């Protein structure tokens with residue numbers, strides 16, 4: 001079993017380059033299924049386990065893919081199967097995003113039920129409601145969801161009860177090939193939705209309003225391959241912003257898009273951290289003490305749930321009491337128990353965690369309970385006394401490219417050890433560009 005070993009006490013300094021966004025690239029790869037002709041060439045594709053999983057899923061459907069220097073080439077015309085297996089959907093819930101494209105292109109799809117995960121039950125009722133409104137018949141049985149359309153899907157007006165990111169994406173992809181116009185109201189507004197809409201429009205779709213609560217999609221008859229560059233990962237960027245702040249460091253997060261990180265920037269500034277928004281990235285510096293602040297997770301442009309645990313690590317070393325309220329996922333406080341092993345003083349009251357700052361964190365053996373929790377434990381380790389060992393790294397590998405190598409290059413005392421590490425073939429070049437051989441072929 002691999003582990004990350006962190007020895008606390010080093011202030012991070014230097015330049016770190018942000019990789020392409022996991023949550024943008026996954027729906028984009030799913031959307032490539034819609035291309036009946038031509039090739040999709042997607043650049044800045046991060047070498048993540050989740051990317052491998054969705055590529056394996058497309059391969060299992062007869063689609064061929066190649067990956068070289070962060071460029072993924074997809075030939076989706078060869079689509080032969082409309083099924084997504086339990087093994088692949090179980091590994092990663094975003095696999096469910098193939099349902100909309102399959103249904104739109106082939107008129108049918110059979111996708112394993114995604115189920116819940118550590119952070120919540122995560123139902124898919126809004127996705128299904130959208131497909132049904134477009135005329136699909138949905139059946140659930142034997143652990144699968146089967147959807148069938150009689151001919152093309154029909155454009156519809158769909159109001160989402162929750163501004164779900166995944167439902168907005170799945171419906172948008174399905175509607176791209178539907179007959180007539182679809183309007184999604186109370187749509188999610190995340191930057192990843194905009195990136196997906198840009199990709200679809202390059203394929204020939206007619207989508208307007210992505211990034212607002214109302215998206216209008218005029219269905220077209222055919223979509224074809226295109227080229228696209230994925231947006232930088234705002235959550236990875238935010239994680240390194242916190243790494244700079246927690247260690248009292250000075251880090252330039254290269255490639256971070258300031259607009260995508262406004263809520264994180266605002267909270268860091270409230271805490272007394274210097275954040276300098278530049279054209280090609282964000283510089284984060286901290287010289288003084290940190291003030292406690294309250295925060296509440298919300299859909300974009302609110303504070304992202306995917307930054308909640310990293311921010312909690314930072315609040316642990318601030319002066320005073322902070323209240324962190326999680327409104328997006330009902331069970332996203334699993335990291336609290338792990339932080340407590342490091343001497344953190346946190347109380348949970350319903351959907352809020354009362355974080356007492358100022359305790360001296362001590363290194364300990366802890367386990368990642370989800371992707372962001374794993375990153376947050378490493379961040380806490382950077383300022384803990386002694387050695388912290390973080391296990392269950394498969395969570396971190398889902399969403400961070402070369403996490404330890406990037407921290408190491410910023411001066412952290414961190415190493416990854418174990419049998420998996422040997423297989424990863426990671427190289428750490430001067431510039432910390434990706435350096436991974438995922439071998440998708």
Ligand SMILES: CC(=O)N[C@H]1[C@@H](OP(=O)(O)OP(=O)(O)OC[C@H]2O[C@@H](n3ccc(=O)[nH]c3=O)[C@H](O)[C@@H]2O)O[C@H](CO)[C@@H](O)[C@@H]1O
Nearest residue numbers: 023094122123124125126127162164165166167306328329
């Ligand atoms: C691959 C990807 O992009 N993952 C992101 C995406 O997940 P994901 O797309 O799964 O998140 P959603 O926006 O759908 O979920 C938000 C809330 O809506 C609920 N819900 C969702 C769909 C539905 O049909 N019914 C329903 O009740 C969920 O249980 C959750 O409580 O957005 C989340 C919220 O920003 C992020 O934390 C995830 O990192």
Ligand SMILES: C=C(OP(=O)(O)O)C(=O)O
Nearest residue numbers: 023093094306371372399
């Ligand atoms: C919750 C996350 O991802 P997913 O939706 O893929 O589980 C995340 O990226 O923090």
